[in-house]
């Protein structure tokens with residue numbers, strides 16, 4: 001089996017090691033002999049929505065988000081078509097904010113998002129920095145926690161059919177108020193969890209791989225691999241206080 005991955009604007013949105021998500025996704029495919037092509041999509045390149053199974057976009061400061069928001073708006077029809085065709089998206093923090101309707105910083109222009117998620121973000125007065133653990137209802141198997149690290153001042157609110165990734169156990173999540181963290185609709189997933197997220201959440205990585213494969217191959221089951229190290233990292237991170 002073969003997957004095609006689009007890594008969106010890695011030169012602009014890749015803070016706190018978010019590139020580690022792509023590395024974890026690729027490794028867990030290759031360890032199972034699943035072929036993977038990774039294309040970096042940079043400013044000015046047009047996306048072919050037929051080609052890609054999995055899209056990744058990382059986090060970034062407001063400045064980089066301004067540049068990417070203009071780019072994403074030009075790509076909106078292609079990315080909407082990809083979402084409608086069940087492509088899988090993982091968006092972290094600043095990238096997550098831009099998949100919603102808008103990100104309104106304290107100063108400067110409101111950054112228009114591409115509304116793949118029914119969510120919006122406004123600048124807050126506190127920067128949330130710390131470890132986060134979330135209880136998720138996603139069908140990830142016996143482990144129901146996701147763990148990572150947050151560093152954002154944006155406050156995100158979900159609307160309509162967009163559901164949270166989970167409920168905050170430790171940390172602040174979307175807005176430090178409604179106990180939600182992240183968002184998902186169809187196969188589009190957004191989260192504030194840096195870390196990077198996927199290396200120490202192998203169950204979520206495998207879930208995203210399965211969804212990405214199902215587009216072209218129907219229902220698949222993944223070969224078990226030794227996740228001792230990944231779960232040791234997960235459990236250690238879950239124990240961390242905020």
Ligand code: GLN
Pocket residue numbers: 015058059060061062065092093094095151152153154155
């Ligand atoms: N600039 C946005 C915020 O502070 C996103 C930050 C990030 O991607 N870590 O909320």
